[in-house]
Amino acid sequence: MKYSLLLNNQRVEVEAPGDISLLKLLREYLHLTGTKEGCDVGECGACSVLLDGKLVNSCMVLAAQAADREVITIEGVCLPDGSPNDLQQAFIRYGAVQCGFCTPGMILAGEALLADNPQPTRTEIREAIAGNLCRCTGYQQIVDAIEQTSLSRKEKKGHA
Amino acid sequence: MESFETIRATSVSEAMTLLNEPGLRSRALAGATDIMLLLRHDPHYCDRLVDISLIPELRKIEEQNGRVIIGAAATFNEVMESPLVQQTAPALVQACHSVGAVQIRNMGTLGGNVVNAAACADSLPALICLDASTSILTPAGGQSMPVSRFVTRPNHTLLPSGGLLLSLSYPIPASGSRSAFLKLGRRNAMAISRLTVAALGRLNDDGRIAEARLVTGSATPSIERLAAVEELLLGEAPSDLLFNLAARATVAEMLRLSGRRWSSEYKIPALEAMTARILGQVFPLAAA
Ligand code: FES
Ligand code: FES
Numbered sequence: 001m002k003y004s005l006l007l008n009n010q011r012v013e014v015e016a017p018g019d020i021s022l023l024k025l026l027r028e029y030l031h032l033t034g035t036k037e038g039c040d041v042g043e044c045g046a047c048s049v050l051l052d053g054k055l056v057n058s059c060m061v062l063a064a065q066a067a068d069r070e071v072i073t074i075e076g077v078c079l080p081d082g083s084p085n086d087l088q089q090a091f092i093r094y095g096a097v098q099c100g101f102c103t104p105g106m107i108l109a110g111e112a113l114l115a116d117n118p119q120p121t122r123t124e125i126r127e128a129i130a131g132n133l134c135r136c137t138g139y140q141q142i143v144d145a146i147e148q149t150s151l152s153r154k155e156k157k158g159h160a
Numbered sequence: 161m162e163s164f165e166t167i168r169a170t171s172v173s174e175a176m177t178l179l180n181e182p183g184l185r186s187r188a189l190a191g192a193t194d195i196m197l198l199l200r201h202d203p204h205y206c207d208r209l210v211d212i213s214l215i216p217e218l219r220k221i222e223e224q225n226g227r228v229i230i231g232a233a234a235t236f237n238e239v240m241e242s243p244l245v246q247q248t249a250p251a252l253v254q255a256c257h258s259v260g261a262v263q264i265r266n267m268g269t270l271g272g273n274v275v276n277a278a279a280c281a282d283s284l285p286a287l288i289c290l291d292a293s294t295s296i297l298t299p300a301g302g303q304s305m306p307v308s309r310f311v312t313r314p315n316h317t318l319l320p321s322g323g324l325l326l327s328l329s330y331p332i333p334a335s336g337s338r339s340a341f342l343k344l345g346r347r348n349a350m351a352i353s354r355l356t357v358a359a360l361g362r363l364n365d366d367g368r369i370a371e372a373r374l375v376t377g378s379a380t381p382s383i384e385r386l387a388a389v390e391e392l393l394l395g396e397a398p399s400d401l402l403f404n405l406a407a408r409a410t411v412a413e414m415l416r417l418s419g420r421r422w423s424s425e426y427k428i429p430a431l432e433a434m435t436a437r438i439l440g441q442v443f444p445l446a447a448a
Contacts, residue, residue, distance in 0.1 A: 019162040019203070021196065041197060045263060054237075054266040060196045061267065062189070064166035065211055112262070131261020 003067050007032075008076030018064055023047045025063035026073060034074035034104050038133070045132030048105035049073050055112035057131070074104035077111060086152060087111060090145040098136035105132050110146045119150055163203040168211040172218070172297065172326065178210045180299050180322040188212050188324055190233045191267035193260070194276045213269070218326065221245065229295075229329040232271025236283075237262070239270050248332045251339035251358045255286035258343045258356075271325045274307060279314035282356060285377035286341050288385060289358035290330035298323040308384050337362040337371065340441040342434050355379060355427060357410075357434050361393075361442035369393050369443060376410065379431055380417040388413055389435075398443035400436075407435035 001018040003025065004011065016029040023040070026032045026049070035058055038046035042060040049058045050072040079085050084092070087110050097103050106129060113120055113128035120128065125143045134142065166189065169175035179186045189195055189209040198205050212218055218233035221242045228248055230239060236256040239245055246253055259265055259273070259282050273283045274294065284307065292307045298320045307328065310317050319325060333339065339360040356377035364370040372393040374386050389409045396402050411432050415424070 017162050018166055019164050019199075041200070042193060042260075042264060045261070048263060051266075055263050056267050057263040060193050060264070062166055062192055062196070062209070062211075064168070064209075065189070065192060065213065067168070109262070128262060131263045 001064065003029075003063060005066055005068065006070040008072055016063065020063050021059050022049070022051075022061040022063045022066045022071070023058040025066070026058060026071075032073050032075050036101055036104055038101070043133070044102075045105045045109065045129075046102055048108045048132065050108060050112060053112075053115070055109055072108070074107060077107055087114070087145070087149045090149045090152075091142070094141045094145040094148065096137055096141040096145040102132055102134040102136075106134065106142055110142075110149070113146065114150055114153065119154060120146075122147060164199075164205070164207055164209060166209045166211055169215060171215060172324070175210050175212050175215065175324060176297060176299065176322075178208070179324060181208075184208050186210055186322075188275075190269040190272045191235060193264050193268040194272060194278070212324070218271070223332070224329075227329045227331050229327050230270055231327050232274075232325045233269050234271075236260075236265035236268050236270065236273075240265070249286070249290055249330065249339060251286040251289055251341040251360060252283065252330075254341035255282045255343075255356070255358065258282050258341070270328055274311065274328060275317060275319055275325050277311045277313075277315055277317050280354075280378055282341075282343065282377065284311060284383050285356050285358040285375040286339075287328060287330065288383050289339065289341075289360050289373050289375040290333070291373075292328050292330040294328060295326045296320070296323050297326050302326075308382075311383065313382055333360060334362055334371065338442040338444075340438050342438050344430055344434060355430055355434065357431070357438050359438045359442045361439070363398070363443065368395055368397050374406075374410065374435070374439075376414060376431065376435075379414045379427060382417075386410060386413050393439075398439075398445050400440075400445070403436045403439040403443075406439055407432040410435040 002015055004013045014029050016025055026035050036046035038044035040059045042057045047058040048055055052069050091097050109129045109132050125146050167178055184207045186208040187206045189211045190213045213233045218231040220231045222229055236259050240253045240256040273281045287307045293304050294310045295304050299322050341358045344355040358375045360373040362371040372390045374389050389406050392409050393406055411428050
């Protein structure tokens, strides 16, 4: 079938089978490999993307369900010049990236949380990333990075 | 060659037509969180999926004639964030909250949970505790039945072929009622539930129990209110002693309904403790 979607703020069209997951459409037909395939059964969050602004596991969504809707992948999270944004910088600074496999999903989970709840508590941060597994960091650094980003975004807003 | 097709329906009548086209095995698709797993085991599970998740009328949550009506395609997150559900059914809010992680709650729907009726479907004990009913549309017309009758056993319901679950609804509990839901799972976000309890209770003016409802999930083959335990509570004044008695009666009911199993050794003390705890939540003890 022919898919049309608003992907990272750009209208894209692609021809692909009608029975594949959104994850497969992104990686194999649109060649956006930033979204990772971990478990392919909805348990690890490595494939997290935003569908109409909501965090979902792209392995658990049929590509056909995303047709004509808005999808944001990790490739769409950056500063206007393409460099890492503040949350991504904080992940680097706090050592929240080790092998990096969980990172795209973690960043999207973090952005989804901060969009919804700009000043989350640490418990709320933990809950927001509860569906994202990380085998390397032990999570502490990830929670720190999201918390710091929330604080610095608040400060920026205060100064603006 | 594609093993199935997916078509998005924009209205209930369009969905009914698509679901009932002769010669095709069609199934309704809402959040996809269960169906994706089925399709992985069996890509030829059906010929056509009819995506009903964007039909506006199936996502509404509203009050009508003393009942809260929840569209079958409302997601767990939409249900738990609805002020109407928060005010009338904390047990359902807590049950939806305990489903998976945010990624699953953003896609998974209340209707899907009921129609698939997994043994571990967290919403079922809460809905049955709320005396919830289903509203179903079939090619022959509409019908309604209690959730407790609709779900016959794990993975089996009375949904007629070609039928579509439109909504779930429950009568708004009498004022002064409290409800709660507890789940014992292993890893928080993803634990498919091992043991759940839902309870609803109300005290009369002299502090005695005027209404008591108790339902356990994943403990018995069919999910229903435990009348024997509810009777034991009615008319009594709340006390820890009473809650412990009721907890023991709950365990006795579980053993009567499902027999002793390999898991009983684990479930007996767990269910007993959870029951006593949830009764303490819905029946506040008079300040000593
Ligand atoms: S790859 Fe989708 S949740 Fe693991
Ligand atoms: S950094 Fe390796 S899995 Fe998270």
